[in-house]
Each structure stands twice: as C-alpha cells, then as structure tokens.
Amino acid sequence: MLFGASAVRAGVSPRAAAAWGYMVALPLPALLAPLADTVLTSGLHVVSGVTLMWLAADLYAAPAVAEGAVPTAVR
Template identity: 55%
Template sequence: MSARFARLGALCGTLSGLLIALPSLVEAFTGETAATSLLLALSPAFSLPLLIALHQRQSHLSGRFGESAYLVNLIGLSLFGGAAFTANLVLFHLDEDVIEAELTGPTIPVLLGSAVVFAVGCALFGAAMIRAGRFPKVPSWGYAVALPLFAFLITLPDSVFTSALHIVVGATVIWLATSLWQNASRGQAG
C-alpha cells in the first residue's frame, strides 16, 4: 500500500472520528439536533477508507483470519452506515407515530441484522488488529469492544452514557487513524 493512500485513509478516519465524537459532545448538553444528526449520518462513509487502509497496512500479518474479519467488517460497516444514514437523516425528521407505522415487515429485522453484522465484523477485525500487533493495543481493543457495543446501544434514548460511548468510539477511530498516519510517515512497509 502506498503511503499516500494510508494518509488519505488516516485523514478520512480522523474526519469520521470527529464526526462521531464532536456532535455527541454537543448532544450531551443540547440533545439531538438536525445538525448533529447530519454529521453523525456522514461519519460511516469516511470510515470505509480508514478500514481499507488499516487492513492493507496489516494484511501481511493478519493472514486468512484478518482477510475474513476485514470482509465481514466491510460488509457490516456498509450495512450499518446505511442504517445510520437513514436513522439520522430520514427518521430523525419524522414523527414517532409515522416511524412506528413505517417500521413494519422486514425493516426491523434487517436493521437489527445490519447491527449484528457490524458488531461481529468489528469484533473480528479488532481481534485481527490485536493479533497482528501493527496498531496500538488500546484502540485495537477499543475497536473490538466499544464498536460492537455501539451497534446495539445506539438504540437507547439519548443520555450522557450514549454520548460518552460515541466519544469513546470517535476517539478510538481517531487514534487508529493517527497511528496509520504515523506508520505511513515512517515509511513502514505493509
């Protein structure tokens, strides 16, 4: 992988982490707003380049397990990102009665399924990062533990706890992006 692509992935990851953490910090004091929902909705799109760059940087160390973990995480992030985009940009603006009426049929099981695939993918990819040892242990463990929790606890009502979890997830993503940038700057092969 080129150092340039790693840096681009790191920049996208930093932006993604900021788009998770900063709106959540604001929401801890103001509650959810249209502006914070918009920023949160965009975050998963910027996570994808980071995930690709992280995998490419460690793929020679993580082997088949890492490849499988990456694939599950990529699919899960794509599904969960679509769900987050919908929840934050569409459902946010609808009345509770409309949401309840519309979330019928396969919608709820599909949304839950996307959260499950995302959680499993994050846990597996986090484990692959821990095993490969290419990135710092704390954010690798954060990826393996905090992001799967995030997938399921995101449905809880807004609270200081959910805002804190968003901030932890954002910080984890930023830390991994920073580590990726530093690895690329040192010219480490990968």
C-alpha cells in the same frame, strides 16, 4: 469485531489499546441503539470517535512496508 481481533492478534497497531478500543467501543453503539439518548450513549459516541482517530493516527504514523515484503509486528 473481526478487524479489531485480527489487529490485536497481528500487533499491527503500535499501541494495543487503540486496537482493543476499536474492537470493544465500536460495536457498543449498535448494541445500545434501542436505548434512549442519555449521557452514557453520548459519551459512548465520543469514545468511539476518539478510538477511530487514535487508530488512524497510529496506523498513519507506522512505518511503511515495501511492496511484496512480509510485514512484521510494529511495536
């Protein structure tokens, strides 16, 4: 959650929804692990995977920062 919070605060993801999804969707499988396998938990695994792919695609497409430069927010 700390990585997601820092990504949201720093604005490093071009789409804030990806960073928010990372912060919210990924801790939920750990919290819901004691529950039985249902459509809800299966759907949550799909949402978590999509969030990871979305965040990776956003960060891969972001412009590179020169070594030693101070990065600015990508919007």
